Amino acid sequence: MKKFIKSLLEKKKKPLQYWHLRGIHTASYGVCSDNYCPCPQVTIPRGEGYIYIVKYEDGRFSANLTCEIGARKRNLNLKIAHNDAKYWWETGLVPFRETPTYKGFQEAPYISSISVKEQENIRKEQKEETLRRLDAIIGNKGDEND
Numbered sequence: 001m002k003k004f005i006k007s008l009l010e011k012k013k014k015p016l017q018y019w020h021l022r023g024i025h026t027a028s029y030g031v032c033s034d035n036y037c038p039c040p041q042v043t044i045p046r047g048e049g050y051i052y053i054v055k056y057e058d059g060r061f062s063a064n065l066t067c068e069i070g071a072r073k074r075n076l077n078l079k080i081a082h083n084d085a086k087y088w089w090e091t092g093l094v095p096f097r098e099t100p101t102y103k104g105f106q107e108a109p110y111i112s113s114i115s116v117k118e119q120e121n122i123r124k125e126q127k128e129e130t131l132r133r134l135d136a137i138i139g140n141k142g143d144e145n146d
């Protein structure tokens with residue numbers, strides 16, 4: 001039992017592992033490389049932006065730099081995604097873990113490129129899209145009157 005608890009504690013203490021993400025983290029700017037983002041691949045100044053990390057079923061990770069709109073459309077935890085971006089700009093490294101998502105409205109962790117109203121609109125659109133997806137999974141045709 002002691003051994004078991006000890007192994008649990010060791011597991012908990014294990015620091016986050018990082019991997020090297022392709023891309024020029026030493027450049028003066030990057031571009032939004034989020035396929036899901038509707039922006040025209042806006043430029044992201046050095047040290048800014050958000051990184052979203054995805055883990056695939058085969059256990060591999062992918063990570064991309066995205067702008068605020070893309071990050072909001074994915075419901076990313078903006079603070080964590082921005083800290084990951086800052087760390088990547090400094091080191092070229094990103095952690096071996098998915099970017100957590102966030103429920104509800106969140107303020108931008110640094111100067112926002114879009115108005116609060118736009119931020120709230122994106123959140124509402126996302127909420128509706130999530131509900132539509134859920135409906136499609138459940139097979140509920142709904143009573144939408146558009």
Ligand SMILES: [Zn+2]
Binds near residue numbers: 039040041042066070
């Ligand atoms: Zn974008």
